[in-house]
Amino acid sequence: MRRHILTKLLLASTVLAMGASSVLADANLVFRFNDSERDEMRAALDEFEAANPGIKVELQTIAWNDARDQFLRESAVGQGPDVVHIAFVWTQEMAEAEAVLPLDELTKYGELPNGFDDFIATDLTMYEGKAYGLPWTADTWAMVYRTDVLAEAGIDDLPTTWADLRKDSEIIKEKTGKTGFSFPAANQVWFPANYYLWSNGGNFIEADGNGGYKVGATREQIADDMNYFKGYIDDGLAPRSILSIDEPQDPALMQGLMDGSQAMALMPTNTYRQLLGAYEQAHPGEDIPFNSGVMMAGSQAPQTHLGGRTLAVNANTEHPEEAWKLVQFLSSAPIFEKYYTNQFPAQKSLLSKIEYRPEELGFAKELADHTRTWGAYADSGVGVGPLWNLTARAFGTALSGQSSTEQAADDLIAEINRMLGK
Structure with missing residues (x-):
């Protein structure tokens, strides 16, 4: 299955080199989400679909307690959602299992606005010298x-x-x-x-x-x-x-x-x-x-x-370019401003803009001074x-x-x- 996936990615690279990547094919994606903001995330995905005709996204939800084992079981048999919502600390394990794609196979479809170094806790996404997930939120x-x-x-x-x-x-x-x-x-x-x-x-x-x-x-x-x-x-x-x-x-x-x-x-x-x-x-x-x-x-x-959530792309996806486009959208500032407002973004450029309420200052101090x-x-x-x-x-x-x-x-x-x- 892994060899088959890499073959498809090489073919996609050939098409990209021929200049055909500017028009994405019709694609039906599945995004699996583990938090409680289902309605808000569905509204965000509706916005993504409106801006990207031809891409439809099904939102699946699952409890955090079940999310890790469920995805590892699915990916082992060539199944699972295209984009998966995981904990920071699961990324290395999923990379070792060849369940998710390395970012260098995805960034060819589009670079991150401020680069990978704008994200925090990137060391937790690394396996054998490559990053396998994009830090999405930071918390403690x-x-x-x-x-x-x-x-x-x-x-x-x-x-x-x-x-x-x-x-x-x-x-x-x-x-x-x-x-x-x-x-x-x-x-x-x-x-x-x-x-x-x-x-x-x-x-x-x-x-x-x-x-x-x-x-x-x-x-x-x-x-x-x-x-x-x-x-x-x-x-x-x-x-x-x-x-x-x-x-x-x-x-x-x-x-x-x-x-x-x-x-x-x-x-x-x-x-x-x-x-x-x-x-x-x-x-x-x-x-x-x-x-x-x-x-x-x-x-x-x-x-x-120092905790948080990561977005990763399933190694079995048939639509890596469209899946990466969704990951880029979910990591953009408007998501945290309009939809995912209970979370802090895992990007330095966005964290610097947060205004904490007086009632939240204990969390701000904990995150800044007392995390590991x-x-x-x-x-x-x-x-x-x-x-x-x-x-x-x-x-x-x-x-x-x-x-x-x-x-x-x-x-x-x-x-x-x-x-x-x-």
Whole structure:
């Protein structure tokens, strides 16, 4: 299949050299999109179709939890969408699987306005010296607060450490009967688990100093990580129902923030913007009772991941030129100005133009001063996706009480070592 695709691309290059590329053939594309802004993205695609007669785009949506594995299965048998929406950290894995096309096979159909260097986190798109995706959006997670609930509990200052967060949650429960802090405890517990571990000097994987990789945390550190979040559930500070919550935008979490029955949460940029928009729509003209702040510190400074989304073209597409034209359109400024407004663009030239709302300044500071890439998680060869799934399962067994935190930590370490070939 790969040889067949390359043959088609060589033929397309011949046609291009003959001057026939200025008129695109009729094409039906499929764009798979994983976020919640389906209606907005459909409107953007309608604009693209109007400007490009002969190209029709079907919009498919899929949950983030299923997106990676689904696309890898499809691409392996020559199927899947023409343009796919993936996480930064999946790009190398998909390139290794020959599931997506390198950009140098696509930029011959049209260069990027400010070049590839205008995009951030391009290192995460590289595999064997070539880029295989175009960074689309940039984001991170930060803390979100209902300032009126904090005031009701007599809390004047935002917490700055994990210990403070726990203490404030206890005060809120005692004085108001409300939930202090809650979090998605199923698949996406991966994020707070890493933030806690990083702020306390650990990593699930790190370089070993000899050209290889190792588990970068002790059994005690990982068990402490598990015990911290388990304590909120066991002590009634957060509802046990969060064990089944995968996404930070789950209505069960968002409703508590919307109606003021919960004071604090952690979430990504786009979820916070959705929360602000929903509150303004439900309470027109009222003051916004939300604020944001940087993530909690442990024994070291707070850290979250530099995350985001990438656009890639399926190696099996029959319309690489039209697919690239769609990618160029989706990366243009009007998309972020009119349609995909909950996201920050992954381009320096566009990021420099962002005006943050006062309620968003915690996210701006987190993104500027307290983020890191997944680093060794991706470089080790284990891959962020498999490590994420493994870690989430281990935390799930510990938080639910299916195993002790010590046993879950031992099992996680053993599995990571197995994946590292040790």
